[in-house]
Amino acid sequence: MTLSTAIARLNAADPDFARHLDHLLSWESVSDDAVNQRVLDIIKAVRERGDAALVEFTQRFDGVQASSIDDLILDRERLELALTRITPAQRQALETAANRVRSYHERQKQDSWQYTEADGTVLGQKVTPLDRAGLYVPGGKASYPSSVLMNAIPAKVAGVGEVVMVVPTPRGELNELVLAAACIAGVDRVFTVGGAQAVAALAYGTESVPQVDKIVGPGNIYVATAKRHVFGQVGIDMIAGPSEILVVCDGHTDPDWIAMDLFSQAEHDEDAQAILVSPDADFLDRVAASIEKLLPTMERADIIEKSINGRGALIQVRDMQQAIEVANRIAPEHLELSVADPQAWLGQIRHAGAIFMGRHTSEALGDYCAGPNHVLPTSGTARFSSPLGVYDFQKRSSIIFCSEQGASQLGHTASVLARGESLTAHARSAEFRILDNKGN
Known part of the structure; x- marks a missing residue:
């Protein structure tokens, strides 16, 4: 050549x-009509038939002879076994990288905060981790243990309760480096499924695959298209x-x-x-x-x-x-x-x-x-996007506590603005708390 x-x-x-x-x-990452329709059909099948659809698609697309969903689940012991099957140099490299990634991301963690105004009104923000995150990892000959570390570790640092990983295994080919990285990063559950069907399973849940709150990780055009379609049902990191x-x-x-x-x-x-x-x-x-x-x-x-x-x-x-x-x-x-x-x-x-x-x-x-995350905005989206981080796995809730005096003072302002928008119930709800209006 x-x-x-x-x-x-x-x-x-x-x-x-x-x-x-x-x-x-x-x-432009544009799915043609054929890809788009195929993904929609797969999502529909997984929503309707759950585990059975996952097994069928895995047999068809990955050539895996699975008789049931149990054949597509890897337990913690299997991840720990992978650690013994990689070379000492590979294990050391994974652990060094994991430690550096964890140390960097621990500095990103946000804490809740509050402050109290003179009249006793308390305002603040409550920071809460997601309950469950889904991690998509490319499989087969592609070996991306670094992606496992970069996606799973920030989730764990954020305090996510459970990290569920999906990774396809074409023709049953398991990648020991990927599994070892999952073990080191603290991944909780692994399903050997991939493609749009894996994204659908994470988004909607099946009898065995738990529904997650957010899906992160790279994938092919079918995975990217599926992430577009399930966004709103779950959060996603980006369409890279x-x-x-x-x-x-x-x-x-x-x-x-x-x-x-x-x-x-x-x-x-x-x-x-x-x-x-x-x-x-x-x-x-x-x-x-x-x-x-x-x-x-x-x-x-x-x-x-x-x-x-x-x-x-x-x-x-x-x-x-x-x-x-x-x-x-x-x-x-x-x-x-x-x-x-x-x-x-x-x-x-x-x-x-x-x-x-x-x-x-x-x-x-x-x-x-x-140490910093390698999941980054592409195609000019760095104009308004940031690298994946701990903040992507945390939610922020506003905290508002009004004292009696504070509710009375704010009630006047809220009343004027609500009536200006012709929202009378809003106005009267606020006015009920105005001290000189009680009983009206």
Whole structure:
């Protein structure tokens, strides 16, 4: 197989730059009618037939010879067994990563609070964890133990009572690393089902699969479509697009490092996006040469090639200030500030899922073990979204306690506003508590 890259070259000075950039960034996760209808049919079947539908779909789609739902349940002992089947180095890596992820997320935990006004009125907020969360994990040859840690640990730190994991096992293939990660992260129950049927089971419950409050975790187009349809019945984390990386470099980082950083996202799939922005045209040339040199050495070279050629770009800008402006325009999932003094530019970054500071901080470290969550907003949604965190597994309830005097004072204001909206019952309900109106 002959490999070659024709990565796009853009220049911010080009009068058509904005149009070319918009075209490069455009991507929509649109399910076609066939996928959409198939997912709706699967959800309907799971709602109507529960466990029996799960067994049937698992037999049909995953080639698993399951005679009953019991064949699709893994107990805690099986997860603990996985810990003994992985290598000592793998177990150490999982435990190190888990400890770092847990330590970081413990700092996100929010507490309830209250304050008392002069008249005795108490206002506040009660923070409560979700009762139950569902975690979708891709299965088969795909091995994403890091996703298990990143999704389950924040839920446990938040105080979620039960974390239920679903993971497909095509042809009965169990991934020991994934199961070991589930054990370390404290996952409570595991069902070896996947696809839209697993999402439906978590959203509506079956005889064996408990209904959850929120579903998190990545999946294919069927999983993403199912999450769209069950949203409202349950919460979801996000509908994630392809992985993406934007590297902003001043031209003084080793070009081989930058090429490999771009590859680190391009190897996910053909739709992944890798972009480099720099004011140094010669540096862009050197990175292009590194891409050509290193591509044949990659195990997933064919995927990287398609990603780089289809959605990658090397963008020349006027200066570092313009580089930051382009970064904010893109609002990337992963942003590497591969510059001499990243702290000097950090304050100007407004939109990014995760920011990797300095030449030595590769995005890959964040994917696995730095500590912050690797579940990040994609496709420009960093403009209004945040990484997955403990706060996604906590609810906030407002607390209002009015003293007699406080209710009387607030009653006057509420009455005026309610009558202005022609909501008389609201007004009179408030007026009953006004001290000089009692008995009226």
